[in-house]
Amino acid sequence: MCGITGWVAFDADLTQRRETLDAMTETMSCRGPDDEGTWVAPHAALGHRRLAIIDLPGGRQPMSVHTPNGEVAMVYSGEAYNFTELRAELAGLGHEFITDSDTEVVLHGYLQWGEAVADHLNGMYAFAIWDARDEKLVMIRDRMGIKPFYYYPTRDGVLFGSEPKAILANPSARKVVDADGLRELFAFTKTPGWSLWKGMYEVEPGTIVRVDRGGVHTHTYWKLDAVEHTDDQETTVARVRELMTDIVHRQLVADVPRCVLLSGGLDSSAITGLAAARLAEDGEQLRTFSVDFFGQEENFQPDEMRDTPDSPFIRDVAKLVGSAHKDVMLDPGALTDPEVRRAVITARDIPAGLGDMDASLYLLFKAIRSESTVALSGESADEVFGGYRWFHDEEVRKADTFPWLAFRTGMLDNSDVLRPEVSKLLDVPSYIADQYRxxxxxxxxxxGASEFEQRMRTFCHLHLTRMVRSLLDRKDRASMAVGLEVRVPFCDHRLVEYVYNTPWSLKTFDGREKSLLRHATKHVLPQSVVDRVKSPYPSTQDPGYVAALQQQVKEVLATPDSPVFSLVDRNWLTEVVDTDPQSVKGGARHGLNQTLDLHHWFDIYQPELQLD
Incomplete structure (x- = not known):
């Protein structure tokens, strides 16, 4: 796992611009604390920061191969979980290897298959290859978008990086945010290719971007296709169990300490059970970690999203599998620490406004990093198996918008926090409607599919191509900010393709959500988790948290020239900070967090707003 960056300029000599490349590379130091390297040619420059996971001494980058017609150099971030099989296949085709790293396998895969190497990979990855034989840059991102990847076309080439901050370190990239960038920030639709920064784009999941003297060219090598599912219920459950077991086993491969993120829900508990069983075969005890808040279990109050606290279920799982478990306990002081907020904003490059859910994730990962370098997560199971509550809400099913917005409008509504003229200019509702269509x-x-089956396929497609990408980006940024690699077994494309094409009746055959996952993994789960209703990532219910937010926002209000008021409605903000903390919930609480995020984001990034 690493951070990559680079620069292609067909009308310049980049061997004279090493200082700029070094500055771009340095921004990725959090993603790669173990090593750094650069590679420079006249028209291409590559930078790399390494988090060593596999073949600790042999996987240094940038990595290059000399061919009779020119050098081929690569910077790579991620893991190819099938690199052992690919290495054997390539060796059989005459390739010779000098390291045991998956990076070298991917590079030789490109030499053998060209851009079609993407079709051979199972994993999470974002990599760039400068091919001097054709004077072209090839950028490839994994199918589900697990690893982030951005690029910024320039007059004579392109800048790229794992994160926007690497690109913004180059003087050729302007820190401009326009109305289109802001619309997505407040809409929660995850428009493919979107970047907050004007002129910057994502390499979309499952996509190859090629840059040559003729410009920028894109090609989609993978997407979700509709395929008829012919397996019966028993066979389908067995196939999911087989896939899940193989995936977890593959993703446990590492030369550094590993652990599992355990929330006590079905998803993370299934990963925990399968991982513990595999490690037990080698006489190894699994480590598990969870995040919680002081007093949350004792004072828990059910709400529209959560029926029960996580702690009792976490204890049941840890006891069953015999894991070495640790709870990371947080209080309002830690969750509202301005330095933590600034660290999260810097990690994500955007003022997301998720407050305690972002802060707690960052602090959890920071605590884990002192003991482990790789963590497996249950992220994306709800998108794959249809686990969210709104999948089963008849009114949401009928709504003509994104399901998560129809279900949680009050929680995510930004219409009040924005100044009226800004709200009118952005017209976020129309933007959402356009994106939905x-x-x-x-x-x-x-x-021949029924209208209901078509509707539910659409539901699943929206989650797998929109919502999940936001969650994966959030998890990657928070974890890599502290040098922790988080792997997501539920994003294995084989599992995604198979479950996506199972009819809704099979996904809910026992009358509950995630029937296939529950029955495929119940052999490694305590009964309490098998019976548990879906509960999302935890959020603190401590009123002291909101009170601390209000106090910090009062300090912002006392700074009349803060650029945050170019977007935020001062009158609305004044009213909310004077409200009883126990009454500040949903959209109001989100608005406080968004305001504080924007305040610090303006200070950290000094962006130029273009709202004309």
């Missing part, structure tokens, strides 16, 4: 039009349907 675009997203629905991209769903392939099976001929």
């Amino acid at each position: 675009t997203a629905v039009a991209q769903v392939d349907q099976l001929d």
Whole structure:
């Protein structure tokens, strides 16, 4: 796992611009604390920061191979979980290897198959290859978008990096944010290719971007296709169990300490059970970690998203599998620490406004990093198996918008926090409607499928191509900010393709959410977790948290020239900070967090706003 960056300029000599490349590379130091390296040619420069996971001494980058027609150099971030099989296949084709790293396997895979190497990979990855034979840069991102990857076309080439901050370190990139960038920030639709920064784009998941003297060219090598599912219930459950077991086993491969993120829900508990069983075969005890808040279990109050606290279920799982478990306990002081907020904003490059859910994730990962370098997570199971509550809400199913927005409008509504003129200019509702129509039009349907099955396929497609990408980006940024690699078994494309094409009746055959996952993994789960209703990532219920937010926002209000008021409605903010903390919930609480995020983001990034 690493941070990558680079620069291609066909009309310049980049061997004279090493200082700029070094500055770009340094921004990725958090992603790669173990090593750094650069590679420079006249028209291409590559930078790399390494977090050593596999072949600690042999996987240094940038990595290059000399061919009779020119050098081929690569910077790579991620893991190819099938690199052992690919290495054997390539060796059989005559390739010789000098390291045991998956990086070298991917590079030789490109030499053998060209851009089609992407079709051979199972894993999470973002990598760039400068091919001097054709004077072209090839950028490839994994199918689900697990690893972030951005690029910024320039007059004579392109800048790229794992994160926007690497690109913004180059003087050729302007820190401009326009209305289009802000619309997505407040809309929660995860428009494919979006970056907050004007002129910067994501390499979309499952996509190859090639840059040559003719410009920028894109090619989609993977997408979700509709395929008829012919397996019966028993066979389907068995296939999910087989896939899950193989995936977890593959993703446990590392030369550094590993652990599992355990929340006590079905998803993380299934990963925990399968991982513990595998490690037990080698006489190894699994480590598990969870995050909680002081007093949360004793004072828990059910709400629209959470029926029960996590702690009792976490204890049941840890006891069953015999893991070495640790709870990371947090209080309002830690969750509202301005330095933690600034660290999160710097990690994500955007003022996301998720407050304690972002802060707690960052602090959890920071605590884990002192003991482990790799963690497995249950992220994305709800998108794959249809686990969210709104999948089963008839009114949401009928809504003509993104399901998560229809279900949680009050929680995510930004209409009040923005100044009226800004709200009118952005017209976020129209933006959401346009994005929804675009997203629905991209769903392939099976001929003869019922209207209900088509609707539920659309639901699943929206989550797997939109919502999940936001969650994966959030988890990657928070973990890599402290040098922790988080792996997501539920994003294995084989599992995603298979479950995506199972009919909704199979996904809910026992009358509950995530039937396939529950029955495929119940052999490694305590009964309490098998019976548990879906509960999302925890959020603190301590009123002291909101009170601390209000106090910090009062300090912002006392700074009349803060650029945050170019976007935020001062009158609305004044009213909310004077409200009883126990009454500040949903959209109001989110608005406080968004305001504080924007305040610090303006200070850290000094962006230029273009709202004309």
